[in-house]
Amino acid sequence: GERYALSASLDNARHLSSLLRAVHFQDHATCFATASGLRVTVEDAKCIQANAFIQAEIFQEFSVQEESVMFRISLSVLLDCLTIFGTSSLPGTSTALRMCYRGYGYPLMLFLEEGGVVTVCKINTQEPEELLDFDFCSTKVVNKIILQSEGLREAFAELDMTSEVLQITMSPDKPYFRLSTFGNAGSAHLDYPRDSDLMEAFHCSQTQTNRYKISLLKPSTKALALSCKVSIRTDAQGFLSLQYMIRNEDGQICFVEYYCCPDENISEAEL
Amino acid sequence: LSRIGDELYLEPTESGLSLRAVNSSRSAFASFLFAPLFFQLYEPGGAGPDTELFRCKVHMKSFLGVFRSLPSLEKSVGKCLILLKPRASRLVLQLHCKYGVTKTHNLAFQECERLQAVFDTQSCASRLCAPARVLAEAVVHFPLTLAEVTLGTGPGGKISLRNYVEDEAEPSKTMVTELWLAEDEFQSVAVAPGSHITFCLKEFRGLLGFAEASNLPLTIHFDEPGRPVVFTLDDTVLEVHLVLATLSDLNSNSQSPSTNGVSHLPVPSDDFADDLESYMAAMETSEGGSGGPPSPTF
Numbered sequence: 001g002e003r004y005a006l007s008a009s010l011d012n013a014r015h016l017s018s019l020l021r022a023v024h025f026q027d028h029a030t031c032f033a034t035a036s037g038l039r040v041t042v043e044d045a046k047c048i049q050a051n052a053f054i055q056a057e058i059f060q061e062f063s064v065q066e067e068s069v070m071f072r073i074s075l076s077v078l079l080d081c082l083t084i085f086g087t088s089s090l091p092g093t094s095t096a097l098r099m100c101y102r103g104y105g106y107p108l109m110l111f112l113e114e115g116g117v118v119t120v121c122k123i124n125t126q127e128p129e130e131l132l133d134f135d136f137c138s139t140k141v142v143n144k145i146i147l148q149s150e151g152l153r154e155a156f157a158e159l160d161m162t163s164e165v166l167q168i169t170m171s172p173d174k175p176y177f178r179l180s181t182f183g184n185a186g187s188a189h190l191d192y193p194r195d196s197d198l199m200e201a202f203h204c205s206q207t208q209t210n211r212y213k214i215s216l217l218k219p220s221t222k223a224l225a226l227s228c229k230v231s232i233r234t235d236a237q238g239f240l241s242l243q244y245m246i247r248n249e250d251g252q253i254c255f256v257e258y259y260c261c262p263d264e265n266i267s268e269a270e271l
Numbered sequence: 272l273s274r275i276g277d278e279l280y281l282e283p284t285e286s287g288l289s290l291r292a293v294n295s296s297r298s299a300f301a302s303f304l305f306a307p308l309f310f311q312l313y314e315p316g317g318a319g320p321d322t323e324l325f326r327c328k329v330h331m332k333s334f335l336g337v338f339r340s341l342p343s344l345e346k347s348v349g350k351c352l353i354l355l356k357p358r359a360s361r362l363v364l365q366l367h368c369k370y371g372v373t374k375t376h377n378l379a380f381q382e383c384e385r386l387q388a389v390f391d392t393q394s395c396a397s398r399l400c401a402p403a404r405v406l407a408e409a410v411v412h413f414p415l416t417l418a419e420v421t422l423g424t425g426p427g428g429k430i431s432l433r434n435y436v437e438d439e440a441e442p443s444k445t446m447v448t449e450l451w452l453a454e455d456e457f458q459s460v461a462v463a464p465g466s467h468i469t470f471c472l473k474e475f476r477g478l479l480g481f482a483e484a485s486n487l488p489l490t491i492h493f494d495e496p497g498r499p500v501v502f503t504l505d506d507t508v509l510e511v512h513l514v515l516a517t518l519s520d521l522n523s524n525s526q527s528p529s530t531n532g533v534s535h536l537p538v539p540s541d542d543f544a545d546d547l548e549s550y551m552a553a554m555e556t557s558e559g560g561s562g563g564p565p566s567p568t569f
């Protein structure tokens with residue numbers, strides 16, 4: 001048989017497509033595969049980066065010949081192909097996927113099957129571009145909270161988009177955790193107390209208030225909608241890390257993360 | 272209120288919080304007065320007995336934006352705090368939600384003059400009171416695009432509703448819908464015979480929706496054409512008024528209701544409900560519009 005740089009099989013393509021949708025805010029994505037699994041990265045404006053992680057255990061078969069494989073691909077086209085049999089799911093039916101990539105310069109081959117019907121897709125790949133490195137590691141984290149996604153879903157879906165920024169305040173004192181917008185109608189603040197039932201972990205050592213461009217963060221709403229928990233962390237520069245824990249139909253856990261640069265650093269929250 | 276105007280007027284008074292709206296042509300005015308007992312806490316403020324209580328207006332969209340999804344509000348919001356802060360120029364709406372979460376909205380407002388329509392329900396010659404459902408079921412027969420409707424009183428104490436057709440409309444291209452309500456559908460009827468008024472249906476529909484949802488009877492106070500029609504809803508803690516301008520009668524017509532050249536259906540006999548056949552026969556012999564006799568469409 002032929003040796004593929006990357007070859008994978010998945011009984012239910014939705015395990016992949018739903019995660020990719022959670023990071024689909026730009027047309028192109030960078031795929032990076034190692035023996036541990038697949039990471040799909042999307043970036044915008046040199047300010048925001050989203051990563052979807054699908055570990056090797058999720059796949060029925062996952063093999064990477066070299067140490068790693070990396071290519072750039074149209075995420076829009078990839079999603080269209082993965083959902084070629086439609087996006088509505090009848091109970092009991094699923095699309096089976098086989099993915100093959102011969103290596104540098106070759107297209108990504110997808111074999112999709114549902115109900116005996118097979119579709120073959122060939123998607124061109126491009127030279128991978130350099131990705132941002134937010135250099136966000138646990139030792140540099142200043143403030144961290146873990147919230148149940150249920151508490152944030154509605155808030156993100158209803159964000160006042162007439163506001164240019166989303167301001168995030170994290171503090172060991174009141175208001176503890178606050179999301180603020182400054183739109184045409186006026187300002188709005190959403191406060192989560194540290195002892196709320198939604199708060200799974202609260203580790204804030206310093207009062208920080210940072211603003212992020214709301215248009216860059218709004219796409220993370222999709223990841224939030226899929227997730228059961230979210231961890232929110234900031235470092236000394238105000239860089240934001242949002243990590244979403246997502247449980248798929250089979251109960252397996254996957255992660256999506258968003259990194260965002262602060263719009264401007266201010267020391268006092270606007271009331 | 273958002274069906275009436277783009278701005279919401281808030282006026283705290285000693286007898287409660289009044290929310291009002293007026294339309295751009297000043298032909299519709301509505302006010303909702305929530306008595307102090309409606310609230311858990313009601314402090315109208317004011318520095319002393321002689322200082323006027325502060326009033327303001329906000330953009331309707333901004334205010335509605337705070338209460339976006341009613342079903343989710345019911346599930347997750349426990350309390351709502353409304354604070355008027357004149358010195359900070361802010362109207363604060365704070366929602367206390369499940370899990371200890373607090374949503375605070377600071378809305379910009381504008382100071383304003385007192386908004387009050389001039390009307391006196393006591394001086395109206397006619398008054399009708401019906402459960403909101405009866406009127407809602409009647410109004411459903413008219414298309415949503417219909418601008419004006421004529422309410423009239425007919426023989427036998429019957430009340431009619433028909434779509435208003437302008438003089439310029441071509442009789443052969445016009446559809447006239449008319450329906451009659453018997454006196455016993457109303458809780459009370461005290462009307463001047465042969466009276467009729469024409470008012471805007473769109474603004475009335477808004478109030479009707481509220482009345483139906485709150486299961487309150489609706490009272491209609493009216494007088495001569497041209498004088499405003501006042502719709503009221505009353506409850507122990509809420510008083511609602513909707514005042515609409517009505518069309519003045521340019522040609523006084525002793526027949527009821529004014530036909531404006533369009534042939535109208537004859538008033539059904541009292542035993543219409545039992546005698547469909549004779550009614551159909553009556554239709555066939557009525558004066559048809561140019562275009563032949565109307566065909567029964569039952």
